[in-house]
Amino acid sequence: MAGHSQFKNIMFRKGGQDKKRSKLFSKLAREITVAAKTGLPDPAHNPKLRAAIAAARKENMPKDNVDRAIKKALGGDAENYEEVRYEGYGPGGVALIVEVLTDNRNRSSGDVRSLFSKYGGAMGSDGSVAFLFNRVGSIVYPLAKGSADDMMEKAIEAGADDVLTTDDGHEFICAVAAFGEVRDALEKMMGTSEAARIVFKPLDTKPVDEETGRTLMKLIDGLDDHDDVQQVYANYEMSDAVMEKLAAA
Numbered sequence: 001m002a003g004h005s006q007f008k009n010i011m012f013r014k015g016g017q018d019k020k021r022s023k024l025f026s027k028l029a030r031e032i033t034v035a036a037k038t039g040l041p042d043p044a045h046n047p048k049l050r051a052a053i054a055a056a057r058k059e060n061m062p063k064d065n066v067d068r069a070i071k072k073a074l075g076g077d078a079e080n081y082e083e084v085r086y087e088g089y090g091p092g093g094v095a096l097i098v099e100v101l102t103d104n105r106n107r108s109s110g111d112v113r114s115l116f117s118k119y120g121g122a123m124g125s126d127g128s129v130a131f132l133f134n135r136v137g138s139i140v141y142p143l144a145k146g147s148a149d150d151m152m153e154k155a156i157e158a159g160a161d162d163v164l165t166t167d168d169g170h171e172f173i174c175a176v177a178a179f180g181e182v183r184d185a186l187e188k189m190m191g192t193s194e195a196a197r198i199v200f201k202p203l204d205t206k207p208v209d210e211e212t213g214r215t216l217m218k219l220i221d222g223l224d225d226h227d228d229v230q231q232v233y234a235n236y237e238m239s240d241a242v243m244e245k246l247a248a249a
Helices: 013-019 021-038 047-058 063-075 105-118 148-158 176-190 210-225 240-248
Strands: 082-089 095-102 122-124 133-141 162-166 169-175 195-202 229-234
Touching: 021 047, 021 063, 021 095, 021 229, 047 063, 047 176, 047 195, 082 105, 095 105, 095 210, 105 122, 105 210, 133 176, 148 162, 148 169, 148 176, 169 176, 176 195, 195 229, 210 229, 210 240
Parallel strands: none
Antiparallel strands: 082 095, 082 122, 095 229, 133 169, 133 195, 162 169
C-alpha cells in the first residue's frame, strides 16, 4: 500500500496477495474481529466494522468468513490484539511505517526488526520517520460513483480537504479530527466506501532506482507476508520504467 498515493503503495503487493488469498483473508478477518470487539457488532452502528467488511468484500472474501469473524468477537474467545506501529528506514534511505495487529508484541517486534535488517534497513524508535508523513483520513470509492468533477463537489460538501482520482478510484482526504464526520457525510451521499481508515501519506518522495527498488520490494513483500502486519507505508517514488522491470522480474 509507497510513494505518492495509497494505491501506489499496494501496487507491487497485489500480485502476491492474489496468490495468498487465505493469508489475506486471515488479515481481513482479524481486522473485522477487532472492529466488532471494540465497538458494536452491528456494522450499521459501527463505522470501523463497516469499513472492515467493505474492504473484505472488495477482496471477494466469502460472506461466511465475514460472519465467522464477527461471531468470534461475540463469543468472547477472540485473542486480545494490540495495535502497534513500527518505523524505520529501508534500502536507499526509504522511510517505512508498519502497522501491526498482534497478540504477542515481542514476537512482532523481533520479526519486523529482523526483516528490516535482512534487506539492508534498520528499524528505528517511535517518531523516527513519522515526521516525514502526514496522518490523514482516507475514504475510497470506486470510479463508477462519478466523474472527478462530481467527486470534487461531494468532497467540498462533505468537508474533505481533497479528492484524488486515479485509475484505481476516488480517494477523499481529510484531517484526522474530521474523519468521522466526512466519512458519514460521504456515506449518506454514496453509500458504504470501499475503504475508510486513517493512513500515512508521505510529505515528499524519495526516488528509487531499479537495484534499490528490487531490494525494497523484497522488504515490503516480506513485511506484508507477515501474519501480524496489516499496512505498510513508504515514501519511495519509482519511474514507470523501473516499476515495469520489477513487475516483470
